[in-house]
Amino acid sequence: MSIISDNNDFKSEKSLHKGNKNPVIKPETIEADKNFENSIRPKSFDAYIGQTALKETLKITIEAAKKREQPLDHLLFYGPPGLGKTTLAGVIAEQMGVNIKITSAPALERPRDIIGILMSLKGGEILFIDEIHRLNKVAEEILYPAMEDFYLDMTTGKSQTVKTLRIPLPKFTLIGATTKAGELSGPLRDRFGIIHRLEFYTEDELAQVIKRTAGILNIEITEEGAHAIARRSRGTPRIANRLIKRVSDFALVKHDGKITEDVANESLDILKIDTFGLDTTDRCLLRLIIEKYDGGPVGVETIAAAIGEDVRTIEDVCEPYLLQAGLLQRTPRGRKVSPAAYRHLGIIDMDINDQKSLF
Numbered sequence: 001m002s003i004i005s006d007n008n009d010f011k012s013e014k015s016l017h018k019g020n021k022n023p024v025i026k027p028e029t030i031e032a033d034k035n036f037e038n039s040i041r042p043k044s045f046d047a048y049i050g051q052t053a054l055k056e057t058l059k060i061t062i063e064a065a066k067k068r069e070q071p072l073d074h075l076l077f078y079g080p081p082g083l084g085k086t087t088l089a090g091v092i093a094e095q096m097g098v099n100i101k102i103t104s105a106p107a108l109e110r111p112r113d114i115i116g117i118l119m120s121l122k123g124g125e126i127l128f129i130d131e132i133h134r135l136n137k138v139a140e141e142i143l144y145p146a147m148e149d150f151y152l153d154m155t156t157g158k159s160q161t162v163k164t165l166r167i168p169l170p171k172f173t174l175i176g177a178t179t180k181a182g183e184l185s186g187p188l189r190d191r192f193g194i195i196h197r198l199e200f201y202t203e204d205e206l207a208q209v210i211k212r213t214a215g216i217l218n219i220e221i222t223e224e225g226a227h228a229i230a231r232r233s234r235g236t237p238r239i240a241n242r243l244i245k246r247v248s249d250f251a252l253v254k255h256d257g258k259i260t261e262d263v264a265n266e267s268l269d270i271l272k273i274d275t276f277g278l279d280t281t282d283r284c285l286l287r288l289i290i291e292k293y294d295g296g297p298v299g300v301e302t303i304a305a306a307i308g309e310d311v312r313t314i315e316d317v318c319e320p321y322l323l324q325a326g327l328l329q330r331t332p333r334g335r336k337v338s339p340a341a342y343r344h345l346g347i348i349d350m351d352i353n354d355q356k357s358l359f
């Protein structure tokens, strides 16, 4: 297959990508952003924008639990990063009027980590475990009876004198969050009463998130400015909130501080975030498949090695949006780009053209 490309080819994207290891557009949490995220987190269902169907279901579940004077069933949220799983858990705690303890599976490496947090819980409290698919086997085994019957089995002594102590726990609610529901073990998944997927946000929903954040931060923004940022936020509020800060800096330094459509577009162009919300890593990945592997299929390990990213980042961060945007396809033999990706990158696939000229 021969390819005609604009001058922004794989090599030049790759060199850009190398110097851009912590892009503003990646939806994972960045440590420095945590305080900012916490300060703008909505605390009620009314303030929480998007995920409408899920919100309605949760409101009913919460109402029923309150009427029964019982804790909420254990809940599992799954979906790409940055869509508001932690935020939603916080809203649920607020609506139930209970405390929430937030941790993540990698922080529960030793048995005493999970035992400690379980024993610190008070009746009705919520335990939120992020990245729950990364929980190790031992921690999972400790969690099963805690989730199911609210007790801990602890062993003391050695070999012949070993004794098992059964320690009761207060009734609590576990909210698990994962970007990879498929990697959760069957027995753990089965212990969640409620399982929900979070969806990417629409442009309108993201524009509302952006206007809400702008209001909190005292940033002046027009409706069109909010939509311009929303379009390039890859369906993800965490990215939208990060972009508004960058665009606001740009508006302040280069203009009069107000974010209009032109100011937003100019600023996002400078950040190399294109009209689909793709950054240099995404474009580098698509170009690699097109220019080096004839459009695919090619294995994710090969892609990772070629663009210098790790497989987890590609699978968890880049791919969900590229798949959703219809630019990439997953096949049993590897990843393939779609014709839309060729068009988006301004690359003409000569095979497609040759075929057209036959008619």
Ligand code: ADE
Residues within 6 Å of the ligand: 040, 041, 042, 047, 048, 049, 050, 083, 084, 087, 209, 212, 237, 238, 241
């Ligand atoms: N900030 C991040 N996610 C949000 C949401 N869903 N609604 C309002 N503000 C948000």
